[in-house]
Amino acid sequence: MEKLAMFLMLVSFATCIAQKPDVRPLNIGHRGSSGRLPEHTLAAYRLAIKEGADVIECDVSITKDLKLICRHESWLNHTTNLWEKQNLRSKLKTYNISEYHGVITDIFSVDLTLEEIKTIRVRQRYSFRDPNYNDMYTIPTLEEFIQVAKSAGRPVGIYPEVKNPEWVNSLDILRKANTTIEDLIVGVLHKNGYREKDSPCYVQSFSEGSIRSLATKTKLRLVMLIEIETPDPVIPEGKLKNLSAICYGIGVWKNMIIPTKNNYLQSTTNLVINAHKYNLKVHPYTFRNEDQYLAWNFTQDPYNEYQTFLNTHIDGYFTDFPGSLKKFLDMKYTKADPSPCPSSVPGTYKGGVSSLSLLFIAALSFKFFV
Numbered sequence: 001m002e003k004l005a006m007f008l009m010l011v012s013f014a015t016c017i018a019q020k021p022d023v024r025p026l027n028i029g030h031r032g033s034s035g036r037l038p039e040h041t042l043a044a045y046r047l048a049i050k051e052g053a054d055v056i057e058c059d060v061s062i063t064k065d066l067k068l069i070c071r072h073e074s075w076l077n078h079t080t081n082l083w084e085k086q087n088l089r090s091k092l093k094t095y096n097i098s099e100y101h102g103v104i105t106d107i108f109s110v111d112l113t114l115e116e117i118k119t120i121r122v123r124q125r126y127s128f129r130d131p132n133y134n135d136m137y138t139i140p141t142l143e144e145f146i147q148v149a150k151s152a153g154r155p156v157g158i159y160p161e162v163k164n165p166e167w168v169n170s171l172d173i174l175r176k177a178n179t180t181i182e183d184l185i186v187g188v189l190h191k192n193g194y195r196e197k198d199s200p201c202y203v204q205s206f207s208e209g210s211i212r213s214l215a216t217k218t219k220l221r222l223v224m225l226i227e228i229e230t231p232d233p234v235i236p237e238g239k240l241k242n243l244s245a246i247c248y249g250i251g252v253w254k255n256m257i258i259p260t261k262n263n264y265l266q267s268t269t270n271l272v273i274n275a276h277k278y279n280l281k282v283h284p285y286t287f288r289n290e291d292q293y294l295a296w297n298f299t300q301d302p303y304n305e306y307q308t309f310l311n312t313h314i315d316g317y318f319t320d321f322p323g324s325l326k327k328f329l330d331m332k333y334t335k336a337d338p339s340p341c342p343s344s345v346p347g348t349y350k351g352g353v354s355s356l357s358l359l360f361i362a363a364l365s366f367k368f369f370v
């Protein structure tokens, strides 16, 4: 029994060594601390920073007067109190957004001025999240979001996403102004000092056309978002190689790294290994604490999910709960690294095995085998 316990300790120790990535993965506050406060509000971004996010994420939509705002969709009814504003109901319109979203009838930011948008208040997207903060906060602009990151008191990165660029760029408001959403976003970022490859900024999009357009306009890091929903998702290596010419990384649906079937985890794919071959960072989305987002294998414990993905050597997590991720990563990467993982330099893990750990393993093996 004693031998077995020691053997298990040895194995888990060796596992710790093998599996923790060198560099602490990024804690990306997805839409702010959106698990706790209504997404894409200054309050949610500030809370994410307070909870320890390294980077805050902002989806960028646009107004009729070409101001950039933080909203996941241009159609606003579901996540705001818009419908209660009788004067805005006349703005109801129908657009065919994309193959993915299809035709939508709603009230759209592209038909409202920023002034009109500032009269509405936002709500939680999901009914299972705390409704206590509904109808309190306004929709922020991209500039206001940037100011929150800049006034954090410590370095906090930003991660803007170009939303539905093909549809937005096809609208008269942009065509008449002879501009594109990419130009407008790059304009705001450059103006605010985010200009270089190492600026604390990652620009993301699901549209490859948009990423290619951005690559001609800015030196900022670009992240190609990819979601393949087939049971056996594969990004061909040729595609990764091609993207690596212009991208810093890829943002992928987490099931592309570990697919699930009937909510059970399947084998880990080669995605992270292949992406790293081409020097592409991998930031999977979206980590959420609630039961319905956790595979059965995680036994309803989000820390188990964070650990399982840490083992795959990802470079960052998009999470709705940056506070939970911070606590998890602190356990893995700070000096007070709890057993069974012995401590190393805070925040870093140097590959290989130190002489002290070799001695430790030798001592244990000796006891085990003798």
Ligand SMILES: *[C@@H]1O[C@H](CO)[C@@H](O)[C@H](O)[C@H]1NC(C)=O
Residues within 6 Å of the ligand: 096, 097, 098, 099, 102, 103
């Ligand atoms: C909407 O546009 C997409 C292409 O963006 C097209 O494939 C689809 O057929 C259109 N749907 C309708 C109802 O027009």
Ligand SMILES: *[C@@H]1O[C@H](CO)[C@@H](O)[C@H](O)[C@H]1NC(C)=O
Residues within 6 Å of the ligand: 077, 078, 083, 092, 105, 106, 107
């Ligand atoms: C907007 O949302 C309200 C509920 O908040 C709903 O009653 C109304 O039907 C919605 N309008 C449209 C056009 O979807």
Ligand SMILES: *[C@@H]1O[C@H](CO)[C@@H](O)[C@H](O)[C@H]1NC(C)=O
Residues within 6 Å of the ligand: 178
């Ligand atoms: C539109 O913008 C492009 C570059 O952004 C410029 O080359 C072109 O001359 C502009 N067209 C008009 C009509 O202003």
Ligand SMILES: *[C@@H]1O[C@H](CO)[C@@H](O)[C@H](O)[C@H]1NC(C)=O
Residues within 6 Å of the ligand: 241, 242, 243, 245
């Ligand atoms: C990547 O693919 C695009 C189009 O799909 C092509 O225009 C480009 O030349 C390719 N780049 C490389 C480095 O292969």
Ligand SMILES: *[C@@H]1O[C@H](CO)[C@@H](O)[C@H](O)[C@H]1NC(C)=O
Residues within 6 Å of the ligand: 264, 265, 266, 267, 297
């Ligand atoms: C997840 O749980 C299922 C059912 O117990 C098991 O078959 C599968 O191997 C587990 N997956 C992993 C990656 O542990």
